[in-house]
Structures are given as structure tokens and as C-alpha cells.
Amino acid sequence: xxxxxxxxxxxxxxxxxxxxxxxxxxMDHENMFWYRQDPGLGLxxxxxxxxxxxxxxxxxxxxxxxxxxKKERFSLILESASTNQTSMYLCASSLSLRGLYxxxxxxxxRLTVT
Amino acid sequence: xxxxxxxxxxxxxxxxxxxxxxxxxxxSASQSFFWYRQDCRKEPxLLMSVYSSGNEDGRFTAQLNxxxxxxxxxxxDSKLSDSATYLCVVNRGGTASKLTFxxxxxxxxxx
Numbered sequence: 001x002x003x004x005x006x007x008x009x010x011x012x013x014x015x016x017x018x019x020x021x022x023x024x025x026x027m028d029h030e031n032m033f034w035y036r037q038d039p040g041l042g043l044x045x046x047x048x049x050x051x052x053x054x055x056x057x058x059x060x061x062x063x064x065x066x067x068x069x070k071k072e073r074f075s076l077i078l079e080s081a082s083t084n085q086t087s088m089y090l091c092a093s094s095l096s097l098r099g100l101y102x103x104x105x106x107x108x109x110r111l112t113v114t
Numbered sequence: 115x116x117x118x119x120x121x122x123x124x125x126x127x128x129x130x131x132x133x134x135x136x137x138x139x140x141x142s143a144s145q146s147f148f149w150y151r152q153d154c155r156k157e158p159x160l161l162m163s164v165y166s167s168g169n170e171d172g173r174f175t176a177q178l179n180x181x182x183x184x185x186x187x188x189x190x191d192s193k194l195s196d197s198a199t200y201l202c203v204v205n206r207g208g209t210a211s212k213l214t215f216x217x218x219x220x221x222x223x224x225x
Contacts, residue, residue, distance in 0.1 A: 031211050042201075042217035043158070050211065058212075090157055094211055101146045101205050103213060105157035 003027070004106035006091055012112045019078040021109050023091030030096040032074035033103060034058075034066060036087040043090065049074055050096065081113045115140050118216035120202050126222045131192050135219045137202030138184045146205040147178055149187050151198045152218065158201055161187075192223045 007022035025032065031050050035043040035058075045058030047066040055066050063085060067075045074093075078085055088110050092103040120137045127133045139147075147164035162169065164176040164185050175188040185202055202216035 033212075040217065043215040045212060048212060096211060101211050101213060102148055102160050102163065105159070108157050 004091060004093055004104055006089075006106040006109050008109050009107060010110050010112075012114065013078075013081050014114055015082060017081050017113075019081050019111065019113075021076040021078075021089055021091075021111070023074045023076070023093075023106055024072050025074075025091075025093040025104070025106075026072065027093065027104075028071065029093035029104075030071070031094045031103075032068065033092040033094075034064070034074065034076045035090045035092065036060070036085075037090055037108075038087050046076065081111075083113050085111065086113045087111060116216075117141060117206075117214045118202055118204055120216040120219045122217060122219060124220040124222050126224060127192055129192055129194060129223055129225055131223075132188065132190045133192055133221060134189075135187045135200055135202075135221075136184055137186070137216055137219075138182075139202075139204045139214075140183070141204065141207050141214075142183065143207035144204040145207070146213075147176075147185050148203040148213075149174075149176055149185075150201040150203055150215070152201055153198050158215070161200070189221075192221075194223050194225070197221055197223045 004025045034046040049068040065077045091106040094103045149161040150158040151161045152158040168177040173190045199218040201218045206212045
């Protein structure tokens with residue numbers, strides 16, 4: 001079974017703090033993704049990585065950065081947290097084989113910025 | 115127009131009923147299609163992939179109509195445990211690994 005883990009289930013941070021969200025997958029997947037999920041808006045892609053040290057902006061990258069130094073680990077960084085970044089953050093991974101695009105998700109981190 | 119559109123529901127059905135969800139997508143280059151299930155306050159989990167010929171997994175049947183760009187999910191003999199939000203998902207064209215998720219259709223199965 002694919003296992004994707006995230007460092008925290010719940011996190012409360014103050015406005016202006018730097019926030020690190022960590023994601024680890026154990027299935028040697030090339031692709032890793034960070035999404036945020038908000039009521040009525042569904043899952044929105046923040047950043048995507050298709051290899052170590054490679055990254056690509058998603059649909060809503062503003063206010064976020066990412067780091068992928070090892071294949072199994074993908075970090076999302078909020079440089080200066082703001083209240084509009086309060087959300088559920090979901091990490092996912094997938095293979096790069098043609099036709100196999102299904103993504104496997106971690107349990108999510110519910111971040112509250114006060 | 116949204117890339118993936120679903121009726122948000124909720125669909126309230128009695129146990130044992132058959133229920134169907136539809137979804138439309140706008141990118142004609144999409145090649146991979148999925149249904150995910152998401153329980154309240156949990157992560158999305160893959161329910162099934164959707165193939166051109168249609169496919170079945172137990173009580174669940176998925177169909178794809180490329181000409182009309184819609185995907186359907188049929189659930190027969192609904193169980194209480196089927197209560198969840200069902201997300202329609204397509205890849206972003208060609209061999210793209212990135213997926214676009216619909217906002218989901220909520221199903222509530224009642225006694």
C-alpha cells in the first residue's frame with residue numbers, strides 16, 4: 001500500500017510566522033503535489049515536483065514555496081503566514097508511468113493562521 | 115466555464131437505492147479519468163479509474179463519454195457506508211500528470 005504521511009494533522013500559527021509543512025511518501029514516486037482544499041473551491045494545486053530539486057508552479061503559488069531535496073520528501077513553505085492561508089493542506093504523490101496518473105494523498109494538515 | 119463540473123448535491127437516498135452522478139469536463143485533450151471518494155475531514159481516496167469501455171467494480175460502475183465529455187458513476191444497492199463526497203477527476207491533457215479535481219457531489223445514504 002502506498003503511504004503518504006504529513007508532519008502534522010493540526011497546526012496553529014500566527015500571522016507573519018514562517019511555516020513548514022512536510023510530506024513523505026514511501027513508494028518511490030517521482031511526482032509529488034501540494035494542494036489546499038477550501039469549502040466550495042475544491043482542491044487547488046499550489047506546487048508540483050516531478051523530480052528531486054525540480055518544481056513547477058500550480059494554480060495558486062503566491063505566498064508559497066517548496067523544496068524537494070530527496071525523492072521521498074516534499075516540503076511546503078509559507079514564508080510569512082497570513083490569515084487567508086488558513087486551510088486544509090493535502091500532499092499527494094504519483095508515478096510518472098504513462099497512463100498511471102492516480103494520486104495518493106496524505107491525511108492532510110489543517111492549518112489555522114491567527 | 116469550470117474545467118470539471120459536478121452537481122454539488124446533496125443526494126439523499128435510502129439504503130438499497132441506485133444513485134448516479136454525472137460530471138462534465140472541458141479539456142478535450144484529457145486522457146485519464148477517475149472517481150475519488152472523500153469522507154468528512156479525511157483525504158480523498160481513489161475509488162476507481164474510468165476507462166473508455168466503461169468499467170465495473172462490485173456495486174460501482176463508471177462510464178466515459180468522450181464525444182460529450184462527461185463521466186458518470188453509478189452506485190447500486192447503496193449502503194450507509196457509501197455516504198461521502200465523490201470527486202470527479204481528470205488529467206490536464208495528453209500525458210500530463212497534473213489532475214484537475216471537481217468540487218465533489220455529496221451523497222447521504224439513510225435508513
